Amino acid sequence: MSLEDLVEEIRRRGEAELRSIQQAQTEEAARIAAERDRRIGEIRAESQRATEAEVARERAQRLAAAKLQARKQLYEAREKRLSSAIEGTRRLLLGYTATSAYAPTLKRMFQAATDQLGKSVRVMGRSEDASLLTKVAGKSFDPTPAPILGGLIAETTDGSRRLNLSFDELLRLKEDRVRELLA
Numbered sequence: 001m002s003l004e005d006l007v008e009e010i011r012r013r014g015e016a017e018l019r020s021i022q023q024a025q026t027e028e029a030a031r032i033a034a035e036r037d038r039r040i041g042e043i044r045a046e047s048q049r050a051t052e053a054e055v056a057r058e059r060a061q062r063l064a065a066a067k068l069q070a071r072k073q074l075y076e077a078r079e080k081r082l083s084s085a086i087e088g089t090r091r092l093l094l095g096y097t098a099t100s101a102y103a104p105t106l107k108r109m110f111q112a113a114t115d116q117l118g119k120s121v122r123v124m125g126r127s128e129d130a131s132l133l134t135k136v137a138g139k140s141f142d143p144t145p146a147p148i149l150g151g152l153i154a155e156t157t158d159g160s161r162r163l164n165l166s167f168d169e170l171l172r173l174k175e176d177r178v179r180e181l182l183a
Contacts, residue, residue: 097150106152110152113152114154121137
């Protein structure tokens, strides 16, 4: 074999080896690119799932907050309406004290107080009701004015038992029932 044949053989083997290396490099580059694309796709899919989950959580949280705010506003509006209605009831009770039906009511209240506490009671009421209470209770009436809408407060002479039949107290005791009626 001649030197030229040997050089040609080495050149052919070198070219074949170079093609083989280039092909392996191209295949490795394609494999790396495919792996990169696959990982990017996985990362994008995971990111999309995480974003959707975060959006759903945020939406649910905002919806719950909005519902809570709506319930709070509804409660506040209802409470304001009920407070206004109870205040209206207070005005009606105050107006009732100026009617002719109020005197018999005070008499019945005094009778109920003496039935429960005994004949020896001390009766207190509004300063506006002093003349009525003097007629009803006689010497049992204490002229010290009580800060009430109407009605009377009776207690035993020793102060051990007390019966509050004032409109304020009766309304307070029945406030839940009044709220149910007004709701």
